[in-house]
Amino acid sequence: MRAPKRAYSRLAANADPISAAAALRRVVVAALLIGATMATTATSVADAVVVLRTTLAWSFAVGVQVAGALVLVATAGRRRTPATRAFDLLFAANGPWSLWLIGFTAWTIFTSPLGRPLHRVIATLAIPGVWTAYLVLAYCHVVLGDTRRVAFWKMAAHQSAMWMVGAGYFFWAVQGWPRVIAWWAWWVPWAAWAGTR
Amino acid sequence: MAAITRAGVVGAGLAAAGMIAATLAEPAMRVDVRQLGDERILAVDLHVHTTPGDGALLPWDLAREARRRGLDAIAITAHNQMVAIRATAPLSTPFGVLLIPGEEVTMPFVHIAAIDLDHAVDWRGSIASVVAAVHAQGGVAIAAHPAEADRRAWTDEAFRLVDGVEVAHPTMYAGPRNRADLKSAYAQALQVHPTIAAIGSSDEHTAEPIGLCRTYVFVRAVTTEGIVDAIRRGRTVACDGDGVATGPAPLAAAVADFCRADAAAGQRTPTMPRLATAIAWIGLVGLAFCGFA
Numbered sequence: 134m135r136a137p138k139r140a141y142s143r144l145a146a147n148a149d150p151i152s153a154a155a156a157l158r159r160v161v162v163a164a165l166l167i168g169a170t171m172a173t174t175a176t177s178v179a180d181a182v183v184v185l186r187t188t189l190a191w192s193f194a195v196g197v198q199v200a201g202a203l204v205l206v207a208t209a210g211r212r213r214t215p216a217t218r219a220f221d222l223l224f225a226a227n228g229p230w231s232l233w234l235i236g237f238t239a240w241t242i243f244t245s246p247l248g249r250p251l252h253r254v255i256a257t258l259a260i261p262g263v264w265t266a267y268l269v270l271a272y273c274h275v276v277l278g279d280t281r282r283v284a285f286w287k288m289a290a291h292q293s294a295m296w297m298v299g300a301g302y303f304f305w306a307v308q309g310w311p312r313v314i315a316w317w318a319w320w321v322p323w324a325a326w327a328g329t330r
Numbered sequence: 331m332a333a334i335t336r337a338g339v340v341g342a343g344l345a346a347a348g349m350i351a352a353t354l355a356e357p358a359m360r361v362d363v364r365q366l367g368d369e370r371i372l373a374v375d376l377h378v379h380t381t382p383g384d385g386a387l388l389p390w391d392l393a394r395e396a397r398r399r400g401l402d403a404i405a406i407t408a409h410n411q412m413v414a415i416r417a418t419a420p421l422s423t424p425f426g427v428l429l430i431p432g433e434e435v436t437m438p439f440v441h442i443a444a445i446d447l448d449h450a451v452d453w454r455g456s457i458a459s460v461v462a463a464v465h466a467q468g469g470v471a472i473a474a475h476p477a478e479a480d481r482r483a484w485t486d487e488a489f490r491l492v493d494g495v496e497v498a499h500p501t502m503y504a505g506p507r508n509r510a511d512l513k514s515a516y517a518q519a520l521q522v523h524p525t526i527a528a529i530g531s532s533d534e535h536t537a538e539p540i541g542l543c544r545t546y547v548f549v550r551a552v553t554t555e556g557i558v559d560a561i562r563r564g565r566t567v568a569c570d571g572d573g574v575a576t577g578p579a580p581l582a583a584a585v586a587d588f589c590r591a592d593a594a595a596g597q598r599t600p601t602m603p604r605l606a607t608a609i610a611w612i613g614l615v616g617l618a619f620c621g622f623a
Contacts, residue, residue, distance in 0.1 A: 158334065162618055165345075169614055171386035174536045176395050177599040179610040180356060181349035183391045190381045190388050231618045238611065241537045242604075246597060247571050248503030249537050306384035308409035308436040311453055315438040315479070 134228040134264070137271035144222055145276045150215035159224035163231070164188050164195040170234040174241040197298050198224075201291055208287070211278030222276050226268035229261035266292050333623050341616025348610025355602035359397040359425060366584050369548040369565070372402040373592065374557060375541050377434065377443045377474060377496065377531030382417075383408035386536040389418040393427040399541040399596055403428035403557060405445045409436040412450045430554050434474060435460050440483040441474040442492070443531065446558045457483070461491045470561045472529050473519070475499045477511035489519040489526065493561050498530030498543035498570035516576065527561045528577035530568030542571045542596055546585045569593065 134140075168188025173179050202223045206216055214222070237254065266288055273284035303309075334342070364371035379385030380392050387395065389406055396404045404427060406415040415431040422429050435442040437453050442460055444451055446469040451460055464471040472494035476484045478501070489495065497516040502509040519526045530543040548565035549556035560566060567577035567585050573593035575582040 155333070158622060162614075162621060166614060166618060169610070171381075171536065172391075173607060173611070175386040175392075175534070175540075176398075177539070177607070178356060178603045179349050179352050179607040180603075181346075181353045183387070183394070184349055186388060186391055187381075187386065225622075228619065235611070235615055235618075242607070246537070246539050246542055247500075250504070251535075251537060303384070306382075306409065308411075308453070311410075311436050311438045318438065 134268065137226070137268045138275055140225075141222065141271050141275040144225065145214045145218075147218070148213065148215065149218075151217050151221060153217055156217040156221040159221060159227065160195055160199060163198070163224060163227050164192050166231055166234050167191045167194055170238050173238050177242065194299075197295065201295055205273070205277065205287065205291055209277035209279065210283060212276070213278060214276050219276050223269070223272055226265055226272055229264035229268070233257070233261040262292075262296070334621055335623050338617055338621030341613045341618075341621055344613025345610050345617060346613070348606050348608070348613055351606035352603045352610060355600070355606050356398065357600055357603075359394075361397075361426065362400055362588075364585075364588060366548060366581075369550060369560075370552055371585060371588070372547050372549055372552065372557065373400055373541070373588070374403040374405070374545050374547055375401055375532050375534070375543075376405040376430070376432070376445055376472065376529060376545060377407050377499075378404050378534040378540055379408060379434075380406055380414045382413050383411070384535055385414075389414050389429060390421055390424040392534070392540060393424040393429060396427045396540050397425040399539065400592055401427060401541045401544065402552070403430055403554075404540065405430040405432040405443070407432040407434040407443050407445075409434050410450060410453050412447065428552075428554060428557075430557065432469075435464075440476075440480050440488075443472040443474045443496070443529075445470050445472065445561070446554050457488045458491055468558070470494065470527075470558050472496060472527070472531075472561075473515065474531075475501050475512075475533065476515040477501050477508040481511045481515060484515055484518070486518065486522045489515075490522050492519075492523075492526070494527035494529040494566065495519045496529045496531050496568070497576050498528075498568040498574075499533060500538045500542060500571070501533075502543075502570065525564035527564050527566040528568040529561075529566060530570060530576075539596055541592070544569050544592065546575075546577075546581075546588065548581060571596065 165188050169184050172183045172187040202220050206219045270288040273279045273287045380389045431447050432445045433450050435444050435451050435453050444464040447467050451463045461471040470493040473492050497512050502512050530545045532538050532540050532542040534540040546567045547557050547560040549560045567575050567581045569575050569589035573590035575586050575589040
C-alpha cells in the first residue's frame with residue numbers, strides 16, 4: 134500500500150491466468166468486511182447470522198466496485214496481465230478502505246456509546262479516499278499498461294464514478310434535498326421567505 | 331496470485347470460529363414483563379433506521395438486537411420513505427418484537443418521527459400539514475431531536491400540534507447545549523400541551539446502540555394501537571443513557587429502577603461475546619491483509 138508501483142510490478146509479473154472464482158476471493162473478503170463492520174458497530178458483537186445477512190444486504194456496495202473494475206479492465210490500453218488477474222489486482226487496492234473499516238469498528242468497540250462524534254469520523258473518509266486514488270493510479274499505469282496521462286484520467290473517472298454512486302445512495306438514504314434547502318435558506322434568507330419553510 | 335496463503339487459512343478459520351462462538355455466547359433474549367395496575371409497561375424505541383436507508387442492519391436483525399436489549403417494540407423510521415418496513419411487513423413481530431411502520435419526516439428545518447403509518451407522508455409542507463397527514467392515517471407525530479438548528483422551529487404552536495417530544499436522544503451527549511435544548515423543548519411543550527408524551531429514542535443508525543435512549547409506554551393492549559393510544563394519552567416516560575427517567579412524576583417513579591438497570595445493561599457487552607468478536611476480527615484482519623499471495 135505504501136509503494137504501489139513496485140508492488141503492482143511484482144504482482145503483475147505473473148502472467149498465468151486465474152479462474153473467475155479465484156478472482157472473486159478479494160471481492161468476497163471486501164463484502165465480508167463491510168458486513169462485519171455494519172453488524173459489529175450496530176450490535177457490538179460479530180454474530181455469524183447477522184454478519185452474513187448484513188454482508189448480503191450491503192453487497193450492492195461491492196457490486197458497484199465490481200462493475201467499475203470490469204469497465205477499467207475492459208478499457209485497458211496495453212494490458213499484458215490476463216483479465217481475471219487484472220480484475221483481482223484492482224481489489225488488492227482495497228487496503229485503505231479495509232483499514233478504515235477496521236479502525237471504525239475498533240473505535241465503536243472501545244469507546245462509550247454516549248457521545249460518539251460520528252460527524253467528525255465521517256471526515257476521516259477522505260484518508261482512504263485519497264490513498265485509494267493513489268493506488269488505483271498505480272494500478273492503471275502498471276497493470277493496465279496505460280500511459281501516465283491516460284492512467285490519471287482513468288483513475289479520476291473511476292474514483293468519481295465510485296464516489297458519485299456512494300454519495301447518491303447516501304443522499305437518498307438521508308434525504309439530502311430538505312437538508313440542501315435548509316442550508317440554502319441559511320445562506321439566502323429569501324429562499325425561506327419564498328416558501329421553502 | 332489470489333491463491334489463499336497459510337495466514338489466510340488461519341485468518342478465515344479464526345473469523346469463522348470467532349463468529350460462531352459469538353453467536354453461541356450471546357446472552358438469552360430478554361423478555362421482561364412489567365406491570366403497573368392494569369397497564370403493561372413496554373420498553374420501546376420509536377425512532378430507528380435500517381437498511382435499505384441509512385441504517386446498518388436489516389429490520390429483522392434490528393428486531394433481534396432490540397429483543398437482546400430488552401425492547402418490546404421498535405418503530406422503523408426511515409427518512410421520507412418506508413421501503414424497509416414494507417419489505418418486512420409479513421414478519422411484523424420477529425423475535426417477539428413489534429415492528430411499527432413509521433417515517434422520519436425530514437423537512438428542511440425540522441424532523442418529525444411519524445409512528446403507525448400506512449404510507450409515507452410528504453415532507454414538503456409545514457409542521458401543521460405534516461402532523462395533520464400523520465393524524466389522518468391514525469398515527470402519532472413526535473418532535474424528533476429538537477436541538478441545535480431544529481430547536482428554533484419548535485414554537486408553542488408546533489408543540490400544541492404534536493403528540494410527543496424526544497426529550498432523551500443521543501444528541502444530548504454531543505454537548506451541554508444539546509442537552510439543554512432537549513430539556514427546554516420538553517419544558518416549553520409541557521406549558522402549552524400538558525399531556526404531551528415524553529419520548530426517549532436512540533435514532534439508531536450504526537454506532538448508537540438501539541435502546542440507548544428508550545421510552546416506557548403504559549399500554550392497555552400490547553399492540554401498535556395500544557402503544558399509539560398510550561402516546562396520545564401521555565402515558566410515557568423517556569429514559570436516557572444515564573438512567574434518568576423523564577415524564578409525569580408518578581410514571582417516572584414507577585420505572586426509575588427499570589430505567590437505571592436498562593441504561594447500565596445497554597452499555598456493556600458480556601465478556602464471552604466480546605472475546606469471540608475480537609477473535610473474529612483478528613481473523614478478518616489476517617484474511618484481508620495476509621490472505622492472498
